[in-house]
Amino acid sequence: MLNYLWGAMILIGIAVAAFTGKMPDITNAAIESSKEAVTTCITMLGIMAMWCGLMEIAQRSGLIKTLTVKMKPFLKFLFPDVDEKNKALDCIATNVIANILGLGWAATPAGIKAMQELQKINKNKETASRAMCMFMVFNMSSLQLISVNIIAYRSQYNSANPSEIIGPGILTTLISTIAGILFVKIMEIFFYKNKKGELQQ
Amino acid sequence: MKFILALSDLIIPIVFSYIILYGYFKKVDIYEAFAQGAKEGLKTVVLILPTLVGLMVAVGILRASGSLDILSSVIEPFSEKIGFPKEVVPLTFMRLISSSASTGILLDLFKNYGPDSFIGRFTSVMMSCTETVFYTMSVYFMAVKITKTRYTLIGALAANFAGVAASLWICNMLWG
Numbered sequence: 001m002l003n004y005l006w007g008a009m010i011l012i013g014i015a016v017a018a019f020t021g022k023m024p025d026i027t028n029a030a031i032e033s034s035k036e037a038v039t040t041c042i043t044m045l046g047i048m049a050m051w052c053g054l055m056e057i058a059q060r061s062g063l064i065k066t067l068t069v070k071m072k073p074f075l076k077f078l079f080p081d082v083d084e085k086n087k088a089l090d091c092i093a094t095n096v097i098a099n100i101l102g103l104g105w106a107a108t109p110a111g112i113k114a115m116q117e118l119q120k121i122n123k124n125k126e127t128a129s130r131a132m133c134m135f136m137v138f139n140m141s142s143l144q145l146i147s148v149n150i151i152a153y154r155s156q157y158n159s160a161n162p163s164e165i166i167g168p169g170i171l172t173t174l175i176s177t178i179a180g181i182l183f184v185k186i187m188e189i190f191f192y193k194n195k196k197g198e199l200q201q
Numbered sequence: 202m203k204f205i206l207a208l209s210d211l212i213i214p215i216v217f218s219y220i221i222l223y224g225y226f227k228k229v230d231i232y233e234a235f236a237q238g239a240k241e242g243l244k245t246v247v248l249i250l251p252t253l254v255g256l257m258v259a260v261g262i263l264r265a266s267g268s269l270d271i272l273s274s275v276i277e278p279f280s281e282k283i284g285f286p287k288e289v290v291p292l293t294f295m296r297l298i299s300s301s302a303s304t305g306i307l308l309d310l311f312k313n314y315g316p317d318s319f320i321g322r323f324t325s326v327m328m329s330c331t332e333t334v335f336y337t338m339s340v341y342f343m344a345v346k347i348t349k350t351r352y353t354l355i356g357a358l359a360a361n362f363a364g365v366a367a368s369l370w371i372c373n374m375l376w377g
Binding site for chain 1: 259
């Protein structure tokens with residue numbers, strides 16, 4: 001995806017500059033932007049190191065594990081047709097908790113493992129199962145509660161209060177996640193209702 | 202509404218206290234753990250630097266060429282009707298496609314309008330509650346070779362749309 005997107009952005013920019021007569025600005029913009037990427041990363045180094053250090057404590061003390069276990073009853077509500085003892089639920093819980101805490105690199109492997117486990121119990125191997133659709137939408141509804149990177153970027157550009165967006169961010173994240181779950185639950189009624197009016201797999 | 206801003210001030214101190222006390226309670230060598238985790242964090246940032254340089258250069262060129270302004274003015278008549286800042290439209294679409302490319306645009310907006318402007322605050326909140334739908338979907342479904350994704354895409358787009366709408370609403374309430 002980025003292979004084309006990145007090239008296209010630069011080529012379109014240069015082509016448009018030829019028409020708007022802004023060619024002299026292009027070189028300057030390229031040099032300035034590359035420098036800025038580095039200064040942004042320097043700000044991020046500190047904040048990300050702090051956050052990851054904190055999360056490592058949470059990891060070693062078993063706090064993350066505890067949160068994962070507490071997640072289970074809620075997962076039963078989201079995935080009624082996945083057996084309680086299925087490994088997929090553990091992977092989903094790990095993925096969700098990692099996402100909530102902003103540990104993206106820990107979230108993806110667990111998420112892919114969850115999809116593989118769900119695929120094992122999927123009846124039609126080419127079509128996403130009910131549980132997969134729910135997991136994917138839930139995952140993509142944005143779960144991260146505190147966007148540490150956004151705070152870092154804000155502080156890099158001299159915000160007077162970089163963290164003021166945490167509260168609104170939590171609220172809107174909840175709204176988008178609830179909207180995603182509701183949407184899928186409604187779709188499930190259309191897709192999985194049998195003649196007796198019960199939901200089936 | 203102001204309690205939401207109070208939450209912003211309180212959440213990080215609460216997270217710190219809770220994790221440190223929990224660590225002591227479980228007899229973890231917390232300082233050692235912190236240092237180790239911080240090292241991993243540094244590595245993560247260094248790993249994203251190359252893509253960030255690439256994409257910030259691309260966005261910088263787009264901005265300097267006037268392309269983003271042209272795009273914004275095309276969209277303006279539509280976005281104005283719903284009170285959506287036209288400058289944010291390119292970011293909204295890019296957000297669904299690529300995380301690093303949208304970061305490039307976000308930083309460009311911060312630079313041009315400031316993170317404490319309405320645009321800066323709105324984009325900050327919006328980035329917090331949206332996700333790179335197309336990228337995530339392709340990675341996860343490709344891993345298990347699923348080709349028929351049914352209502353997943355529309356569901357994810359609905360969730361993200363709700364997030365954008367909620368961000369606009371809350372920012373108008375707090376800072377509008």
